[in-house]
Amino acid sequence: MTTFTVTVPATTANIGPGFDCLGAALTLYNQFTFTLLPATTANPVSISVKGTESAKVSQGADNLIYTSFLQVYQKIGQNPPPIAIEIGLGVPLARGLGSSATAIIGGLLAANQCAGNPLSMGEIEALAIALEGHPDNVVPALRGNCQLSAGDSTNWAICQVFWQKNLIPVLGIPDFELATAKARAVLPEKISRQEAIFNISRLGLLLRGLETGNGDWLRIALEDKLHQPYRQSLIPGYEKVKKAAINGGAYGMVISGAGPSLLALTNPENAQKTATEMTNAWEEVGINSSAKILALDTLGAQVNC
Template sequence: MSVVSGVTVTVPATTANLGPGFDCIGAALTLYNEFKFIRLEESGMIIHVTGVEAERVQTDESNLLYQAFLKLYQYIEQTPPSVKMEIRLGVPLARGLGSSATAIVGGLVGANQLAGAPLSQSQVMELAIAMEGHPDNVVPALLGGCRLAATSDTGWEICEVPWYGDIVPVVAIPDFELSTSKARRVLPTEVSRADAIFNTAHLGLLLRGLETGKGEWLRTALQDKLHQPYRKALIPGYDAVNIAAVAAGAYGMVISGAGPTLLALADTTQSQAVEMAMLTAWQEAGITANVRSLSLDTQGASSFHEG
Protein backbone atom coordinates (compact mmCIF):
# COMPACT_ATOMS: atom_id res chain seq x y z
CA MET A 1 0.00 0.00 0.00
CA SER A 2 1.39 3.40 -1.00
CA VAL A 3 2.05 5.94 1.72
CA VAL A 4 -0.18 8.99 1.69
CA SER A 5 1.99 12.08 2.06
CA GLY A 6 -0.74 14.68 2.42
CA VAL A 7 -4.49 14.96 2.92
CA THR A 8 -6.87 17.92 2.66
CA VAL A 9 -10.21 17.62 4.46
CA THR A 10 -13.09 20.08 4.06
CA VAL A 11 -15.81 20.00 6.74
CA PRO A 12 -19.09 21.97 6.74
CA ALA A 13 -20.48 24.08 9.56
CA THR A 14 -23.57 22.71 11.25
CA THR A 15 -26.64 23.99 13.01
CA ALA A 16 -27.90 21.76 15.80
CA ASN A 17 -31.25 21.30 17.57
CA LEU A 18 -33.45 23.17 15.07
CA GLY A 19 -35.70 24.10 17.98
CA PRO A 20 -37.27 20.96 19.46
CA GLY A 21 -34.57 18.48 18.38
CA PHE A 22 -32.30 19.13 21.35
CA ASP A 23 -29.04 17.14 21.13
CA CYS A 24 -30.40 14.75 18.49
CA ILE A 25 -30.85 16.59 15.18
CA GLY A 26 -28.55 18.79 13.12
CA ALA A 27 -27.97 20.01 9.59
CA ALA A 28 -24.82 20.72 7.58
CA LEU A 29 -24.53 24.20 6.07
CA THR A 30 -22.59 25.67 3.14
CA LEU A 31 -19.89 27.28 5.30
CA TYR A 32 -16.59 25.43 5.67
CA ASN A 33 -13.33 24.85 7.50
CA GLU A 34 -10.44 23.29 5.58
CA PHE A 35 -7.73 21.18 7.20
CA LYS A 36 -4.55 20.08 5.44
CA PHE A 37 -2.31 17.35 6.88
CA ILE A 38 1.25 16.96 5.59
CA ARG A 39 3.63 14.25 6.76
CA LEU A 40 6.92 15.57 8.13
CA GLU A 41 10.20 13.69 7.79
CA GLU A 42 11.58 15.29 10.94
CA SER A 43 9.89 14.58 14.28
CA GLY A 44 7.38 17.07 15.64
CA MET A 45 4.04 18.75 15.04
CA ILE A 46 3.34 22.11 13.40
CA ILE A 47 0.00 23.93 13.26
CA HIS A 48 -0.55 26.95 11.02
CA VAL A 49 -3.89 28.78 11.07
CA THR A 50 -5.37 31.31 8.63
CA GLY A 51 -8.82 32.80 8.20
CA VAL A 52 -11.42 34.33 10.50
CA GLU A 53 -10.23 34.60 14.14
CA ALA A 54 -7.09 32.57 13.33
CA GLU A 55 -5.12 34.20 16.13
CA ARG A 56 -7.45 32.67 18.72
CA VAL A 57 -6.78 29.04 17.80
CA GLN A 58 -4.33 27.09 19.97
CA THR A 59 -1.32 25.83 18.02
CA ASP A 60 0.10 23.44 20.62
CA GLU A 61 -0.85 19.85 21.46
CA SER A 62 -4.10 21.02 23.10
CA ASN A 63 -5.48 21.92 19.65
CA LEU A 64 -8.73 19.99 19.14
CA LEU A 65 -7.87 19.05 15.55
CA TYR A 66 -4.62 17.48 16.75
CA GLN A 67 -6.38 15.77 19.65
CA ALA A 68 -8.79 14.14 17.20
CA PHE A 69 -5.87 13.19 14.95
CA LEU A 70 -4.17 11.47 17.90
CA LYS A 71 -7.42 9.80 19.00
CA LEU A 72 -7.73 7.88 15.74
CA TYR A 73 -4.15 6.64 15.87
CA GLN A 74 -4.67 5.57 19.49
CA TYR A 75 -7.80 3.70 18.44
CA ILE A 76 -6.02 1.79 15.67
CA GLU A 77 -3.00 1.28 17.97
CA GLN A 78 -0.48 2.90 15.69
CA THR A 79 2.13 5.56 16.36
CA PRO A 80 0.97 8.86 14.82
CA PRO A 81 3.27 10.35 12.21
CA SER A 82 4.93 13.72 12.57
CA VAL A 83 2.61 16.14 10.86
CA LYS A 84 2.08 19.71 9.76
CA MET A 85 -1.51 20.89 9.98
CA GLU A 86 -2.72 23.87 7.99
CA ILE A 87 -6.10 25.17 9.15
CA ARG A 88 -8.14 27.54 7.01
CA LEU A 89 -11.07 28.86 9.04
CA GLY A 90 -14.38 29.83 7.50
CA VAL A 91 -16.60 28.86 10.45
CA PRO A 92 -16.58 31.40 13.32
CA LEU A 93 -15.57 30.13 16.75
CA ALA A 94 -17.96 29.67 19.70
CA ARG A 95 -20.99 30.88 17.78
CA GLY A 96 -23.19 27.77 17.65
CA LEU A 97 -22.16 26.68 14.16
CA GLY A 98 -20.24 23.55 15.05
CA SER A 99 -16.66 24.82 14.84
CA SER A 100 -15.49 22.20 17.36
CA ALA A 101 -17.31 19.49 15.40
CA THR A 102 -15.42 20.49 12.24
CA ALA A 103 -12.13 20.06 14.12
CA ILE A 104 -13.10 16.66 15.53
CA VAL A 105 -14.37 15.35 12.20
CA GLY A 106 -11.47 16.92 10.30
CA GLY A 107 -8.85 15.43 12.61
CA LEU A 108 -10.38 11.94 12.54
CA VAL A 109 -10.93 11.89 8.77
CA GLY A 110 -7.45 13.30 8.08
CA ALA A 111 -5.77 10.75 10.35
CA ASN A 112 -7.81 7.90 8.87
CA GLN A 113 -6.77 8.87 5.34
CA LEU A 114 -3.10 9.25 6.27
CA ALA A 115 -3.24 5.81 7.92
CA GLY A 116 -4.62 4.22 4.76
CA ALA A 117 -8.32 4.34 5.69
CA PRO A 118 -8.40 1.41 8.17
CA LEU A 119 -11.72 2.61 9.64
CA SER A 120 -15.11 2.75 7.97
CA GLN A 121 -17.17 5.94 7.93
CA SER A 122 -19.43 4.55 10.65
CA GLN A 123 -16.43 3.79 12.87
CA VAL A 124 -15.12 7.33 12.36
CA MET A 125 -18.60 8.61 13.22
CA GLU A 126 -18.69 6.62 16.48
CA LEU A 127 -15.32 8.08 17.49
CA ALA A 128 -16.52 11.59 16.64
CA ILE A 129 -19.66 11.22 18.75
CA ALA A 130 -17.59 9.87 21.65
CA MET A 131 -15.26 12.89 21.48
CA GLU A 132 -18.04 15.48 21.12
CA GLY A 133 -20.36 13.85 23.66
CA HIS A 134 -23.50 14.12 21.51
CA PRO A 135 -24.25 13.50 17.82
CA ASP A 136 -26.14 16.58 16.67
CA ASN A 137 -23.16 18.46 15.17
CA VAL A 138 -20.57 15.81 14.31
CA VAL A 139 -22.96 13.51 12.42
CA PRO A 140 -24.09 16.05 9.79
CA ALA A 141 -20.56 17.49 9.65
CA LEU A 142 -19.31 14.04 8.64
CA LEU A 143 -22.23 12.83 6.53
CA GLY A 144 -23.84 16.05 5.25
CA GLY A 145 -27.54 16.81 5.02
CA CYS A 146 -29.96 16.95 7.93
CA ARG A 147 -29.61 14.01 10.31
CA LEU A 148 -31.48 12.61 13.27
CA ALA A 149 -29.49 10.40 15.66
CA ALA A 150 -30.88 7.93 18.18
CA THR A 151 -29.12 5.45 20.44
CA SER A 152 -29.65 1.73 19.91
CA ASP A 153 -28.53 -1.38 21.76
CA THR A 154 -25.49 -1.57 19.52
CA GLY A 155 -24.57 2.09 19.09
CA TRP A 156 -26.32 4.75 17.02
CA GLU A 157 -29.04 4.75 14.43
CA ILE A 158 -28.70 7.65 12.00
CA CYS A 159 -31.66 8.77 9.92
CA GLU A 160 -31.38 11.20 7.01
CA VAL A 161 -34.10 13.85 7.26
CA PRO A 162 -35.50 14.99 3.89
CA TRP A 163 -35.16 18.76 3.47
CA TYR A 164 -37.56 20.52 1.11
CA GLY A 165 -35.58 22.40 -1.51
CA ASP A 166 -37.21 25.81 -1.02
CA ILE A 167 -36.42 26.01 2.72
CA VAL A 168 -33.52 28.43 3.20
CA PRO A 169 -31.48 28.55 6.44
CA VAL A 170 -30.69 32.18 7.28
CA VAL A 171 -27.95 32.57 9.91
CA ALA A 172 -27.43 35.72 11.95
CA ILE A 173 -23.97 35.51 13.51
CA PRO A 174 -23.34 38.20 16.16
CA ASP A 175 -19.95 39.62 17.06
CA PHE A 176 -20.00 38.09 20.56
CA GLU A 177 -19.47 34.53 21.76
CA LEU A 178 -21.38 32.12 23.95
CA SER A 179 -19.60 29.01 25.19
CA THR A 180 -21.43 25.71 25.03
CA SER A 181 -20.61 25.05 28.69
CA LYS A 182 -22.22 28.34 29.76
CA ALA A 183 -25.27 27.64 27.59
CA ARG A 184 -25.63 24.21 29.22
CA ARG A 185 -25.31 25.52 32.76
CA VAL A 186 -28.55 27.49 32.49
CA LEU A 187 -30.59 24.38 31.61
CA PRO A 188 -32.68 22.65 34.28
CA THR A 189 -31.70 19.12 35.26
CA GLU A 190 -35.31 17.94 35.07
CA VAL A 191 -38.29 18.91 32.91
CA SER A 192 -42.01 18.37 33.33
CA ARG A 193 -43.94 15.63 31.56
CA ALA A 194 -45.91 18.33 29.75
CA ASP A 195 -42.73 19.89 28.33
CA ALA A 196 -41.39 16.47 27.26
CA ILE A 197 -44.66 15.74 25.45
CA PHE A 198 -44.60 19.21 23.86
CA ASN A 199 -41.12 18.64 22.42
CA THR A 200 -41.90 15.11 21.25
CA ALA A 201 -44.90 16.37 19.28
CA HIS A 202 -43.05 19.36 17.86
CA LEU A 203 -40.03 17.30 16.77
CA GLY A 204 -42.37 14.95 14.90
CA LEU A 205 -44.02 17.92 13.22
CA LEU A 206 -40.61 19.44 12.41
CA LEU A 207 -39.57 16.30 10.52
CA ARG A 208 -42.72 16.46 8.41
CA GLY A 209 -42.41 20.21 7.91
CA LEU A 210 -38.83 19.94 6.69
CA GLU A 211 -39.82 17.17 4.29
CA THR A 212 -42.87 18.90 2.82
CA GLY A 213 -42.01 22.61 3.19
CA LYS A 214 -45.49 23.15 4.63
CA GLY A 215 -45.31 26.58 6.26
CA GLU A 216 -48.06 26.09 8.86
CA TRP A 217 -46.32 23.00 10.18
CA LEU A 218 -42.90 24.67 10.32
CA ARG A 219 -44.25 27.75 12.10
CA THR A 220 -45.54 25.53 14.89
CA ALA A 221 -42.75 22.93 14.81
CA LEU A 222 -39.84 25.29 15.53
CA GLN A 223 -41.11 25.95 19.05
CA ASP A 224 -39.30 24.32 21.97
CA LYS A 225 -39.53 24.09 25.75
CA LEU A 226 -36.36 22.17 26.70
CA HIS A 227 -33.54 24.63 26.08
CA GLN A 228 -34.43 27.84 24.23
CA PRO A 229 -36.58 29.47 26.96
CA TYR A 230 -33.53 29.29 29.25
CA ARG A 231 -30.83 30.17 26.75
CA LYS A 232 -32.43 33.14 25.06
CA ALA A 233 -31.67 35.32 28.09
CA LEU A 234 -27.97 34.85 27.28
CA ILE A 235 -28.44 36.40 23.82
CA PRO A 236 -29.04 40.18 23.85
CA GLY A 237 -31.69 41.25 21.36
CA TYR A 238 -33.10 37.73 20.92
CA ASP A 239 -36.77 38.73 21.14
CA ALA A 240 -36.35 41.70 18.81
CA VAL A 241 -34.56 39.62 16.17
CA ASN A 242 -37.19 36.89 16.46
CA ILE A 243 -40.09 39.31 16.01
CA ALA A 244 -38.34 40.95 13.04
CA ALA A 245 -37.58 37.63 11.32
CA VAL A 246 -41.15 36.37 11.61
CA ALA A 247 -42.60 39.72 10.51
CA ALA A 248 -40.38 39.58 7.40
CA GLY A 249 -41.79 36.18 6.44
CA ALA A 250 -39.66 33.57 8.24
CA TYR A 251 -41.40 30.39 9.31
CA GLY A 252 -39.69 30.83 12.65
CA MET A 253 -36.37 31.42 14.38
CA VAL A 254 -34.31 29.21 16.69
CA ILE A 255 -30.98 29.31 18.48
CA SER A 256 -28.32 27.60 16.37
CA GLY A 257 -26.70 24.99 18.58
CA ALA A 258 -25.81 26.56 21.91
CA GLY A 259 -25.90 30.05 20.33
CA PRO A 260 -25.45 32.92 20.06
CA THR A 261 -26.02 32.55 16.30
CA LEU A 262 -29.72 32.70 15.48
CA LEU A 263 -31.18 30.62 12.67
CA ALA A 264 -34.33 31.46 10.74
CA LEU A 265 -35.95 29.17 8.21
CA ALA A 266 -37.58 30.93 5.29
CA ASP A 267 -38.89 30.32 1.81
CA THR A 268 -36.56 31.23 -1.04
CA THR A 269 -38.81 34.20 -1.90
CA GLN A 270 -38.56 35.62 1.64
CA SER A 271 -34.96 34.87 2.62
CA GLN A 272 -33.47 38.23 1.59
CA ALA A 273 -36.15 40.16 3.47
CA VAL A 274 -35.55 37.97 6.51
CA GLU A 275 -31.80 38.62 6.27
CA MET A 276 -32.30 42.37 6.27
CA ALA A 277 -34.85 42.30 9.09
CA MET A 278 -32.58 40.25 11.39
CA LEU A 279 -29.57 42.44 10.62
CA THR A 280 -31.52 45.65 11.28
CA ALA A 281 -33.02 44.35 14.53
CA TRP A 282 -29.61 43.53 15.93
CA GLN A 283 -28.15 46.83 14.73
CA GLU A 284 -30.91 48.64 16.59
CA ALA A 285 -29.89 46.69 19.69
CA GLY A 286 -26.32 47.92 19.22
CA ILE A 287 -24.97 44.57 18.03
CA THR A 288 -22.98 43.98 14.86
CA ALA A 289 -23.90 40.76 13.08
CA ASN A 290 -23.06 38.90 9.91
CA VAL A 291 -26.37 37.74 8.41
CA ARG A 292 -26.46 35.48 5.39
CA SER A 293 -28.61 32.93 3.60
CA LEU A 294 -26.96 29.54 3.26
CA SER A 295 -27.97 26.19 1.80
CA LEU A 296 -28.02 22.65 3.09
CA ASP A 297 -24.65 20.97 2.50
CA THR A 298 -25.36 17.46 1.22
CA GLN A 299 -21.80 16.15 0.95
CA GLY A 300 -20.42 16.40 4.47
CA ALA A 301 -16.71 15.97 5.09
CA SER A 302 -14.73 15.47 1.88
CA SER A 303 -11.06 14.66 1.44
CA PHE A 304 -8.43 14.27 -1.23
CA HIS A 305 -4.84 13.22 -0.82
CA GLU A 306 -1.44 13.32 -2.43
CA GLY A 307 0.87 10.37 -2.76
Protein backbone atom coordinates in the same frame (compact mmCIF):
# COMPACT_ATOMS: atom_id res chain seq x y z
CA MET B 1 5.77 14.81 1.19
CA THR B 2 2.12 13.78 1.01
CA THR B 3 -0.43 16.59 1.28
CA PHE B 4 -4.23 16.39 1.30
CA THR B 5 -7.17 18.48 2.45
CA VAL B 6 -10.25 17.74 4.53
CA THR B 7 -13.21 20.08 4.08
CA VAL B 8 -15.92 19.95 6.75
CA PRO B 9 -19.25 21.84 6.76
CA ALA B 10 -20.66 23.95 9.54
CA THR B 11 -23.71 22.51 11.25
CA THR B 12 -26.80 23.84 12.95
CA ALA B 13 -27.97 21.62 15.79
CA ASN B 14 -31.27 21.16 17.63
CA ILE B 15 -33.38 23.13 15.09
CA GLY B 16 -35.85 23.95 17.84
CA PRO B 17 -37.30 20.82 19.51
CA GLY B 18 -34.60 18.37 18.35
CA PHE B 19 -32.35 18.95 21.35
CA ASP B 20 -29.10 16.93 21.14
CA CYS B 21 -30.46 14.64 18.40
CA LEU B 22 -31.17 16.68 15.24
CA GLY B 23 -28.72 18.63 13.13
CA ALA B 24 -28.10 19.81 9.58
CA ALA B 25 -24.97 20.53 7.55
CA LEU B 26 -24.76 23.96 5.92
CA THR B 27 -22.82 25.45 3.01
CA LEU B 28 -20.18 27.11 5.20
CA TYR B 29 -16.84 25.35 5.65
CA ASN B 30 -13.57 24.89 7.48
CA GLN B 31 -10.74 23.48 5.39
CA PHE B 32 -7.80 21.63 6.90
CA THR B 33 -4.64 20.85 4.93
CA PHE B 34 -2.46 18.03 6.25
CA THR B 35 1.14 17.38 5.20
CA LEU B 36 2.98 14.27 6.32
CA LEU B 37 6.44 15.23 7.58
CA PRO B 38 9.61 13.08 7.55
CA ALA B 39 9.73 10.51 10.33
CA THR B 40 12.87 12.19 11.68
CA THR B 41 11.03 15.48 12.30
CA ALA B 42 11.60 16.47 15.93
CA ASN B 43 8.27 18.22 16.48
CA PRO B 44 5.30 15.81 16.19
CA VAL B 45 2.92 18.54 15.01
CA SER B 46 3.13 21.94 13.36
CA ILE B 47 -0.05 24.03 13.16
CA SER B 48 -0.77 27.24 11.27
CA VAL B 49 -4.09 29.08 11.11
CA LYS B 50 -5.63 31.41 8.52
CA GLY B 51 -8.80 33.42 9.04
CA THR B 52 -10.13 36.42 10.91
CA GLU B 53 -10.31 34.51 14.21
CA SER B 54 -6.94 32.76 13.84
CA ALA B 55 -5.55 34.22 17.08
CA LYS B 56 -8.17 32.30 19.06
CA VAL B 57 -7.03 28.88 17.82
CA SER B 58 -4.34 26.91 19.65
CA GLN B 59 -1.27 26.07 17.60
CA GLY B 60 -0.05 23.54 20.14
CA ALA B 61 -0.53 19.81 20.64
CA ASP B 62 -3.76 20.50 22.57
CA ASN B 63 -5.50 21.66 19.38
CA LEU B 64 -8.73 19.68 18.97
CA ILE B 65 -7.89 18.70 15.41
CA TYR B 66 -4.63 17.11 16.54
CA THR B 67 -6.03 15.46 19.67
CA SER B 68 -8.75 13.94 17.47
CA PHE B 69 -6.07 12.86 14.97
CA LEU B 70 -4.30 11.00 17.79
CA GLN B 71 -7.49 9.13 18.75
CA VAL B 72 -7.42 7.13 15.52
CA TYR B 73 -3.83 6.03 16.08
CA GLN B 74 -4.63 5.12 19.66
CA LYS B 75 -7.53 2.98 18.46
CA ILE B 76 -5.48 1.13 15.82
CA GLY B 77 -2.46 0.75 18.09
CA GLN B 78 0.04 2.62 15.93
CA ASN B 79 2.35 5.57 16.48
CA PRO B 80 1.21 8.74 14.68
CA PRO B 81 3.48 10.30 12.07
CA PRO B 82 4.74 13.88 12.37
CA ILE B 83 2.18 16.11 10.71
CA ALA B 84 1.77 19.73 9.62
CA ILE B 85 -1.77 21.12 9.79
CA GLU B 86 -2.91 24.30 8.07
CA ILE B 87 -6.31 25.47 9.29
CA GLY B 88 -8.47 27.62 7.02
CA LEU B 89 -11.25 29.08 9.13
CA GLY B 90 -14.58 29.71 7.45
CA VAL B 91 -16.86 28.73 10.34
CA PRO B 92 -17.08 31.32 13.15
CA LEU B 93 -15.86 30.05 16.52
CA ALA B 94 -18.11 29.58 19.57
CA ARG B 95 -21.20 30.75 17.69
CA GLY B 96 -23.31 27.58 17.72
CA LEU B 97 -22.23 26.50 14.24
CA GLY B 98 -20.35 23.30 15.02
CA SER B 99 -16.79 24.60 14.81
CA SER B 100 -15.63 21.94 17.28
CA ALA B 101 -17.37 19.26 15.21
CA THR B 102 -15.43 20.36 12.14
CA ALA B 103 -12.19 19.99 14.10
CA ILE B 104 -13.09 16.52 15.38
CA ILE B 105 -14.23 15.22 12.00
CA GLY B 106 -11.26 16.83 10.26
CA GLY B 107 -8.76 15.25 12.63
CA LEU B 108 -10.34 11.80 12.54
CA LEU B 109 -10.64 11.65 8.75
CA ALA B 110 -7.09 12.92 8.29
CA ALA B 111 -5.63 10.29 10.60
CA ASN B 112 -7.65 7.57 8.92
CA GLN B 113 -6.35 8.75 5.54
CA CYS B 114 -2.74 8.79 6.77
CA ALA B 115 -3.08 5.29 8.24
CA GLY B 116 -4.51 3.80 5.04
CA ASN B 117 -8.21 4.00 6.00
CA PRO B 118 -8.29 1.17 8.56
CA LEU B 119 -11.52 2.47 10.14
CA SER B 120 -14.95 2.40 8.54
CA MET B 121 -17.10 5.53 8.41
CA GLY B 122 -19.24 3.96 11.11
CA GLU B 123 -16.22 3.65 13.38
CA ILE B 124 -15.16 7.21 12.61
CA GLU B 125 -18.67 8.39 13.42
CA ALA B 126 -18.72 6.52 16.74
CA LEU B 127 -15.37 8.03 17.72
CA ALA B 128 -16.62 11.49 16.80
CA ILE B 129 -19.77 11.14 18.90
CA ALA B 130 -17.72 9.94 21.86
CA LEU B 131 -15.33 12.88 21.57
CA GLU B 132 -18.07 15.50 21.13
CA GLY B 133 -20.42 13.94 23.70
CA HIS B 134 -23.53 14.18 21.51
CA PRO B 135 -24.29 13.40 17.85
CA ASP B 136 -26.22 16.41 16.58
CA ASN B 137 -23.23 18.28 15.11
CA VAL B 138 -20.65 15.63 14.26
CA VAL B 139 -23.07 13.32 12.41
CA PRO B 140 -24.25 15.88 9.81
CA ALA B 141 -20.71 17.29 9.61
CA LEU B 142 -19.54 13.84 8.52
CA ARG B 143 -22.54 12.74 6.46
CA GLY B 144 -24.01 16.01 5.21
CA ASN B 145 -27.75 16.73 4.93
CA CYS B 146 -30.06 16.80 7.94
CA GLN B 147 -29.62 13.87 10.31
CA LEU B 148 -31.59 12.47 13.25
CA SER B 149 -29.68 10.38 15.78
CA ALA B 150 -31.01 8.10 18.50
CA GLY B 151 -29.09 5.70 20.69
CA ASP B 152 -26.64 5.45 23.54
CA SER B 153 -22.89 5.45 24.04
CA THR B 154 -22.38 2.16 22.19
CA ASN B 155 -25.13 1.93 19.58
CA TRP B 156 -26.61 4.62 17.35
CA ALA B 157 -29.46 4.59 14.87
CA ILE B 158 -29.03 7.46 12.44
CA CYS B 159 -31.35 8.45 9.62
CA GLN B 160 -31.41 11.24 7.08
CA VAL B 161 -34.25 13.72 7.40
CA PHE B 162 -35.47 14.96 4.04
CA TRP B 163 -35.22 18.72 3.58
CA GLN B 164 -37.48 20.44 1.06
CA LYS B 165 -35.29 22.20 -1.51
CA ASN B 166 -37.09 25.54 -1.22
CA LEU B 167 -36.59 25.70 2.55
CA ILE B 168 -33.81 28.25 3.02
CA PRO B 169 -31.67 28.50 6.19
CA VAL B 170 -30.74 32.07 7.10
CA LEU B 171 -28.14 32.52 9.82
CA GLY B 172 -27.82 35.60 11.97
CA ILE B 173 -24.32 35.57 13.47
CA PRO B 174 -23.55 38.15 16.19
CA ASP B 175 -20.04 39.37 16.93
CA PHE B 176 -19.97 37.87 20.43
CA GLU B 177 -19.25 34.32 21.55
CA LEU B 178 -21.17 31.96 23.81
CA ALA B 179 -19.41 28.95 25.28
CA THR B 180 -21.37 25.70 25.01
CA ALA B 181 -20.60 24.90 28.65
CA LYS B 182 -22.21 28.17 29.75
CA ALA B 183 -25.25 27.51 27.55
CA ARG B 184 -25.65 24.04 29.05
CA ALA B 185 -25.23 25.30 32.61
CA VAL B 186 -28.50 27.25 32.45
CA LEU B 187 -30.59 24.20 31.54
CA PRO B 188 -32.80 22.62 34.23
CA GLU B 189 -32.09 19.16 35.60
CA LYS B 190 -35.74 18.11 35.27
CA ILE B 191 -38.68 18.94 33.02
CA SER B 192 -42.41 18.39 33.40
CA ARG B 193 -44.49 15.81 31.56
CA GLN B 194 -46.26 18.63 29.73
CA GLU B 195 -42.94 20.00 28.49
CA ALA B 196 -41.87 16.55 27.29
CA ILE B 197 -45.14 16.11 25.38
CA PHE B 198 -44.77 19.60 23.92
CA ASN B 199 -41.36 18.78 22.45
CA ILE B 200 -42.23 15.27 21.29
CA SER B 201 -45.17 16.59 19.29
CA ARG B 202 -43.16 19.47 17.83
CA LEU B 203 -40.28 17.24 16.79
CA GLY B 204 -42.61 14.88 14.96
CA LEU B 205 -44.22 17.80 13.17
CA LEU B 206 -40.82 19.35 12.42
CA LEU B 207 -39.65 16.26 10.56
CA ARG B 208 -42.69 16.47 8.29
CA GLY B 209 -42.37 20.23 7.99
CA LEU B 210 -38.75 19.98 6.85
CA GLU B 211 -39.69 17.32 4.32
CA THR B 212 -42.64 19.21 2.84
CA GLY B 213 -41.71 22.84 3.47
CA ASN B 214 -45.19 23.36 4.92
CA GLY B 215 -44.97 26.79 6.52
CA ASP B 216 -48.03 26.34 8.72
CA TRP B 217 -46.47 23.23 10.26
CA LEU B 218 -43.04 24.84 10.65
CA ARG B 219 -44.44 27.85 12.50
CA ILE B 220 -45.60 25.47 15.23
CA ALA B 221 -42.87 22.84 14.93
CA LEU B 222 -39.94 25.19 15.58
CA GLU B 223 -41.16 25.83 19.13
CA ASP B 224 -39.28 24.28 22.06
CA LYS B 225 -39.54 23.96 25.84
CA LEU B 226 -36.31 22.10 26.68
CA HIS B 227 -33.49 24.54 26.01
CA GLN B 228 -34.43 27.73 24.17
CA PRO B 229 -36.47 29.38 26.96
CA TYR B 230 -33.42 29.12 29.23
CA ARG B 231 -30.77 30.15 26.71
CA GLN B 232 -32.57 33.22 25.39
CA SER B 233 -31.32 35.30 28.31
CA LEU B 234 -27.73 34.65 27.18
CA ILE B 235 -28.43 36.18 23.75
CA PRO B 236 -29.13 39.93 23.91
CA GLY B 237 -31.85 41.00 21.50
CA TYR B 238 -33.17 37.47 20.98
CA GLU B 239 -36.87 38.37 21.02
CA LYS B 240 -36.33 41.43 18.84
CA VAL B 241 -34.39 39.45 16.24
CA LYS B 242 -37.00 36.67 16.26
CA LYS B 243 -39.82 39.14 15.68
CA ALA B 244 -37.81 40.78 12.90
CA ALA B 245 -37.13 37.45 11.18
CA ILE B 246 -40.82 36.56 11.21
CA ASN B 247 -41.72 40.04 9.96
CA GLY B 248 -39.25 39.41 7.16
CA GLY B 249 -41.18 36.33 6.09
CA ALA B 250 -39.50 33.54 8.06
CA TYR B 251 -41.62 30.63 9.25
CA GLY B 252 -39.81 30.77 12.57
CA MET B 253 -36.46 31.29 14.24
CA VAL B 254 -34.45 29.11 16.61
CA ILE B 255 -31.12 29.15 18.41
CA SER B 256 -28.45 27.47 16.31
CA GLY B 257 -26.85 24.86 18.54
CA ALA B 258 -26.02 26.43 21.88
CA GLY B 259 -26.03 29.90 20.33
CA PRO B 260 -25.53 32.76 20.02
CA SER B 261 -26.18 32.43 16.27
CA LEU B 262 -29.84 32.34 15.31
CA LEU B 263 -31.35 30.26 12.51
CA ALA B 264 -34.42 31.35 10.56
CA LEU B 265 -36.14 29.12 8.03
CA THR B 266 -37.85 30.77 5.10
CA ASN B 267 -38.56 30.50 1.38
CA PRO B 268 -36.36 31.81 -1.47
CA GLU B 269 -38.52 34.89 -2.02
CA ASN B 270 -38.14 36.09 1.58
CA ALA B 271 -34.56 35.01 2.30
CA GLN B 272 -32.88 38.37 1.68
CA LYS B 273 -35.54 40.32 3.56
CA THR B 274 -35.27 37.93 6.50
CA ALA B 275 -31.49 38.34 6.58
CA THR B 276 -31.72 42.14 6.43
CA GLU B 277 -34.37 42.32 9.14
CA MET B 278 -32.30 40.14 11.50
CA THR B 279 -29.17 42.24 11.02
CA ASN B 280 -31.09 45.49 11.52
CA ALA B 281 -32.74 44.19 14.69
CA TRP B 282 -29.41 43.35 16.27
CA GLU B 283 -28.03 46.73 15.23
CA GLU B 284 -30.91 48.40 17.07
CA VAL B 285 -29.74 46.81 20.34
CA GLY B 286 -26.12 47.76 19.71
CA ILE B 287 -24.81 44.42 18.43
CA ASN B 288 -22.87 44.03 15.21
CA SER B 289 -23.79 40.93 13.26
CA SER B 290 -23.70 39.33 9.85
CA ALA B 291 -26.39 37.34 8.09
CA LYS B 292 -25.75 34.45 5.73
CA ILE B 293 -28.25 32.96 3.31
CA LEU B 294 -27.13 29.35 3.01
CA ALA B 295 -28.30 25.99 1.74
CA LEU B 296 -28.18 22.43 3.01
CA ASP B 297 -24.79 20.80 2.41
CA THR B 298 -25.49 17.41 0.85
CA LEU B 299 -21.97 15.97 0.70
CA GLY B 300 -20.62 16.14 4.22
CA ALA B 301 -16.90 16.05 4.97
CA GLN B 302 -14.67 15.57 1.94
CA VAL B 303 -11.09 14.28 1.74
CA ASN B 304 -9.19 15.47 -1.34
CA CYS B 305 -5.76 14.03 -2.06
